[in-house]
Amino acid sequence: MSQERKYTKEFKTKLFVWFIGFLSGFASAINSEASSGQDPRANVLILKIFVFGFLGGVLFLFIRKILISISQRLKSNDSNLERFKENSKWPFILFLSSFLGAWGVQFNIITTGFIWILFLLSQFYVLNHSTDGLAYRTIRLSKSILAGLFMLSGIAALVYQVVWQRLLFTLFGVNIESVTLIVSIFMFGLGVGAFAGGWLSEKFAKKLPELFLWVEVAIALFGFVSIPLIDLVGQIASEMNTAGIGAAVYLVLFFPTLCMGATLPILVAYLHKENTKLGSSVGLLYTFNTIGSALACFLTAGILFRFLGLTGSVWFAASCNLLTGALVFIYCKSIKSNQSSI
Secondary structure, X not given: OOXXXXXXXXXXXXXXXXXXXXXXXXXXXXXXXXXXXXXXXXXXXXXXXXXXXXXXXHHHHHHHHHHHHHHOXXXXXXXXXXXXXXXXXXXXXXXXXXXXXXXXXXXXXXXXXXXXXXXXXXXXXXXXXXXXXXXXXXXXXXXXXXXXXXXXXXXXXHHHHHHHHHHHHHHHOOOHHHHHHHHHHHHHHHHXXXXXXXXXXXXXXXXXXHHHHHHHHHHHHHHHHHHHHHHHHHHHHOOOOHHHHHHXXXXXXXXXXXXXXXXXXXXXXXXHHOOOOHHHHHHHHHHHXXXXXXXXXXXXXXXXXXXXXXXXXXXXXXXXXXXXXXXXXXXXXHHHHHHHHO
């Protein structure tokens, strides 16, 4: 393929992606005005459509650039990467579903998140198909997937904190003392847990995946019984003074927060053991864990409390712990078996 024809093909692909982004932004602007319940002025509506459309096109081109940058990290031949560049445009069509708002479909955080998940899965399918399965094999053996799984642990931790905070507010009232108590419990437990995790990772250096699994299971088991347990402690401590209430809550929540703090040093020890640089191991895991925590703030307040309530939210967090432990355990075992077969 000549360079001129190659550039022309790339330009057409970029133009297609930008146009899809423009249409998606156009639909988003219309949906935004329609959901406001007010009669928009013509000049404001036109300006909003133009701005949303232009930004949508730029955003989609930027996303495609990131996807191409990721694909270039794979050790694949140039023809496969060119095939991905060409085919990566098709999943963007999913965002045209925003035009369904004209038929009364409501786009909230759930439906929007579902579309993005479908988009990412579609892009991964295109990448894996374009590279003849190399993308899946690379990700399966990558340390980054371990950090991505650890993000679930961060989501669960913040869901617990928000739910338990809401429970303690109900029991002891909303005041500076209760807020300080909750934050200090989590910080104290995480700090002691990090120290304990370092000690455990040295004592059980040959069984770190199993150790991480059991820690996550312990957090999940506590999560399943946490609401009735906190209610019981609230009833018992209701006649105590502030110091007594604080001590009771510390005793109840010290164990799960200690386990949460222990998970990071255990995984860091495992990655460092596998000849990975210590600094990059800590940074990678902490980044994904923090991202998970940030996502959990929006997830808990915007979705979980609304549709699942307090009990359902805690059960969701406990399920995340079980899933994290199981997937990390399976991943570590698959890495070990792959190394032994080489």
